Amino acid sequence: MKIKDIRLYYLKFKLTYFSRLCKPNTFNKILSLEGFEIGKGTFFYDPNSMTIDRERPWMLKIGEYCKITKGTILLTHDYSRSVMRRKYGEIIGEAGKTIIGDNVFIGMNSIVLMGSSIGNNVIIGAGSVVSGTIPDDVVVAGNPAKVIRTLEEHYLRRKIKSIEEAKLYAREFKNKYTRKPSIKEMNAFFPLYLERNVEAILRSGVNINLNGDNRDEILNYFLKSKAVYSSFEEFLSDSL
Numbered sequence: 142m143k144i145k146d147i148r149l150y151y152l153k154f155k156l157t158y159f160s161r162l163c164k165p166n167t168f169n170k171i172l173s174l175e176g177f178e179i180g181k182g183t184f185f186y187d188p189n190s191m192t193i194d195r196e197r198p199w200m201l202k203i204g205e206y207c208k209i210t211k212g213t214i215l216l217t218h219d220y221s222r223s224v225m226r227r228k229y230g231e232i233i234g235e236a237g238k239t240i241i242g243d244n245v246f247i248g249m250n251s252i253v254l255m256g257s258s259i260g261n262n263v264i265i266g267a268g269s270v271v272s273g274t275i276p277d278d279v280v281v282a283g284n285p286a287k288v289i290r291t292l293e294e295h296y297l298r299r300k301i302k303s304i305e306e307a308k309l310y311a312r313e314f315k316n317k318y319t320r321k322p323s324i325k326e327m328n329a330f331f332p333l334y335l336e337r338n339v340e341a342i343l344r345s346g347v348n349i350n351l352n353g354d355n356r357d358e359i360l361n362y363f364l365k366s367k368a369v370y371s372s373f374e375e376f377l378s379d380s381l
Contacts, residue, residue, distance in 0.1 A: 149174045160189060165352065172198075180205030180243065184353030187211040194218060194255075200236065204243035204261070208353045212250035215239060219255045242277070251286075262292055304369060307333055308380040315381060324373050332363060334370040 152171050156163050168188040169179050176198035182205050185191065190211045194201070197217040203209075219235050226232050237256020241247075245259055248267030253259070259275045266282025266289075275281055278292040290298075307330040314322040324331055324345040331347045342349060342360070349359045370376040 145174060156188060178202045180207070182206035182353055182355065183209070185209050186352075191215075197236075200255075201239045203241045204245065206243060206353055206355070207241055207245045207247070209247045210249045210251075210267075213247050214252045215241075216253065216255045248282075264292070264295065303330070304333065306330075307376070311377060311380040321377055321381065332366060332368065334368055334373045334376040337364050337366070337368070339364075 149171065152167055152174070156167055156171065165184065168185045169183065172179050172193065175195060177193075178201070180203060183203055184207070186209065191209070192214040194215060194217040200217040201215060209215075217239055222233050222235060235255070238258075239253060239255055240258045241253070242259055242261035242263065244261055245263045245265070247253070247265045248269065250267060251265050251269045251271065253265075254270065254272040257271045257273060257275070259265070259271065260277035260279070262278045263275055264280040265271060265275075265286065266280070268284070269282050269286040270284040271281070271286045273285075275286070276288070279288045280290050280292060280295045281288050283289075307327070310330065311322055311327065314326065324335060325347055328347075331345065335341050335345060335347065339360070342363075349363070350356045351359065370379070
């Protein structure tokens with residue numbers, strides 16, 4: 142047995158039976174050793190719940206900084222030819238390269254069929270069935286998955302809705318624990334009110350080291366952005 146094969150067996154065994162001890166990129170290493178092309182920064186959530194079609198590893202390409210969530214199925218072949226074989230007596234082969242671009246989010250329990258091509262900066266809604274070509278900069282959902290809006294439309298919509306959702310989050314937290322939440326407990330809403338400096342980040346304890354993202358890039362964007370509220374206290378006053 143080759144050293145590569147031993148390492149692959151070890152990583153698979155560890156991921157299957159001791160997943161909590163694995164590093165975030167363990168699954169990426171397994172796929173790379175099996176011959177798949179996986180871009181840097183791509184993150185697989187709960188790999189043991191996924192199905193990555195191992196039939197043709199050279200027919201799957203995943204770009205950089207993608208987030209692939211629980212229950213996702215990525216296919217590189219289609220054995221429905223077996224029906225035609227039994228009906229007509231012919232073996233009719235099939236092939237199509239499955240491509241996922243850069244900065245793609247694939248929601249839980251989605252299926253990406255053989256030969257699908259997903260562009261860059263795409264959000265795939267949970268439970269979608271993707272086939273054909275998905276262009277850059279869109280949000281898609283459904284079975285079959287269809288474009289429901291552009292990424293810019295989604296971005297502008299989320300910018301507005303996020304403020305009201307932050308208020309709801311804070312109110313529900315107070316109702317549950319009979320106290321106001323801290324900045325850290327408010328989680329991803331911190332850009333709405335946190336001071337634009339590194340000291341504020343460190344002092345508040347908010348997490349900017351996010352899975353499948355570049356920490357320095359997140360920090361730089363945050364420092365250049367503008368807050369909606371002048372302070373966390375102003376936000377709480379408006380929310381509670």
